[in-house]
Amino acid sequence: MTVRKFTAPVALLTVFAALLATMYLGYASNTEKNLHDFPVALVDQDLGDTIDGKPANFGAQIAEALAAGIPADKVDLRVVGIASARAQLENGEVYGAIVIPSDFTKRLAILGAAAVVPGDVERPVITVLNNPRMGPYTAGIMTRIADRALAQVQQTVGANLTDRVRTTVGPEGAAEISGAARLAIADPVRIIETPFRPMPDGAGQGLVAFFYTLILLLAGFTGAMIIHTLIDSDLGFTPTEYGPLFVHPPRAGVSRLRTLFIKWGVIGAAAPVLSAVFLGAAKLLGVPVTSPLLLWLYGTLAIVAVGFTALAVLATFGTAGLMINLVLFVVLGLPSSAATVPLEAVPGYIEPLARFEPMHQIYLAVRAILLFDGNAEAGLSQGFWMTLVGSAVGVALGIGATSAYDRRGLHRDVRTSEPVPAPAS
Template sequence: MTVRTFTAPVALLTVFAALLATMYLGYASNTEKNLHDFPIALVNQDLGDTIDGTPTNIGAQITDALVAGIPADKVDLRVVGIASARAQLENGQVYGAIVIPSDFTKRLAILGAASVIPGDIERPVITVQSNPRIGPYTAGIMSRIADRALAQVQQTVGKNLADRVHATVGPEGSAQISGAARLAIADPIRIVDVPFRPMPDGAGQGLVAFFYTLILLLAGFTGAMIIHTLIDSVLGFTPTEYGPWFVHPPATGTSRLRTLLIKWAVIGAAAPILSAVFLGTAKLLGIPVTSPLLLWLYGTLAIIAVGFTALSVLATFGTAGLMINLVLFIVLGLPSSAATVPLEAVPTYIAALARFEPMHQIYLAVRAILLFDGRAEAGLAQGIWMTMIGLAVGATLGVAATFAYDHRGLHRTTDAPTSPNATRTPALAS
């Protein structure tokens, strides 16, 4: 026993704990402060009207006020037409939309006239559409942004409408305006908050896409760990313990590259079976799956990509590969997945990880298949291509590392040194 026996594990665990705290606590600690580039569509369909002999378009004025008032560094406000807004909502490219209808100015003018002339009063409407299929936390952020922005609009429009009504009827007429009319003038706009394409039954408010992503990634990640241990045991490279019993057959002398290929073959054979188990379980639990074949095929690809890469990391770095895989697939993956809190509401250093993190790519594809009708624009195309790129990178790493080790004669052996001057051959696991 040496001091290093105790200090090395403690130091490693301390660094690991610091990384966990930085990623997970920073991930959800202050979404309002971290908000950036949150995409929202703004649609002005208002045709305008003639008020007091002057052509007026209140919708255009509100649009300009929202563009000027909503912080550009926090919200990506896109002024678009209704068709473009719907397309971006359907593809998950915007997280909500604020829609001003075509009769907005006309209804506001009628509201002002009805306050002094007996008749029904109907307030003009602005619709706030959230996009719940993006994620369960996104709709709440969208509502808060819209509430704050439209509260100022409500106050400004109400004041302008009240001034115009009082100027029209004069001081004596103002006294005749009823209390109900005064309330309607002060709060002239009816804000309607509705979801765009509500979540289907059985979708768990969108969390089902996240958990399906998680089981695919864990199947590849933990599957690689299990296969790595069992194959190395069968080939005699590592001992196996069954309770108090210890088994260590003689090493077969299989090359590192061939050992890796055997492990890849096992995860490749298991992947379609595991994907089918996940799909069948989802159907039995009543989870809506509109494209089962596509989900099965992509699930198989994702498990193979994660499994191949995890096995390659183990073959390259040996025991240290266990920690590398844990950090790569889990510690960095969960906060940057965008499965609960959107990337636009997390610190930028976490959002940057989503460019390459496997969990985010898998989540985009799974969410597109389960909640966005398998649309390529909704993340399926990016998820597939990035998964294939990850598979290629992982396979290249594994082949290059194991071939190099074999070529240099760094064979896996448990033979003891034959003399005091002899050196032990490095025994990196594969």
């Protein structure tokens, strides 16, 4: 065995390990530092009130403070109406919303008056809506953003309200403000954090969409490798070992293009069966599936797209295609899928991969079907069309490469770089 044959696998594995570490460890190691353009809606419904004969609107002041205080490079704060905010939450366009209600100023004024006037009173409320269907990690990021922003708002509003009350009662009436009242007006706003649409039972906090995506992709990816190996063995292009048995039938006179068509036919026939198996397992395990036909149809398309492309890569690059497929569909696919950590919280070298990576496109469509009622705007449209584009690219690559090989006479004959010694008798 030569030194090159020994060191080449080690060098390849070293490069592969470095790529794995860079993609997977960088993916989740510092989401706070990597956070950028995280879309959040801000809704100010406050109608204002008249206080001491003067118009006042504390909701508008808080909205302005939030817009100024939330770092623009971290958060894409969208000031919208309540109807637009709900539409963006339902379409998966924002990860959450901060809502200031219509009676905010009125309740805040009542709270200030209650510091010196006895009676029941409720603190004004600001609601923080998170969108758990966007992914299991997004709700935590939304909560941290809201907590930090509203903590400063709480302190500022409390100080202003305290000053207003002291001005109203005057120095001689300051003693009438109880300690409990001082605490209440210093911390005047009640923050309510709640999901916009709670996750249904059996959804695994949203992870079910990720794992359904994973099994579809693995069905196409591993299915392509199995089909490639078995068909090549049956046609006599590669030997097959069964334990101690070695089988190598005569090579069939089949062109590269025709061989690829045979393999595509097998994965095409298997795809609807595999998609039906996944759907049946999901139903048996209690996974909420509101659109089973749509999920089955898209699952079939996804398996075909991945399988066609993986087989085209193998037909084009041969043994090297195994590594190319592994990197394309798995190594680069998982970190850029946005299935756990959103793209707005991953390093800059990972986010661009989502524009073409198959796993991200499949995840968008599967998540829309499972968690957003099949809403086209929630990712189904993009996932569907990008899956079709991926299929077309795979078909074009496979037909183009194998046709070129056949035209140049590069048939799949047995060739060796060194003489093969005869086996000992």
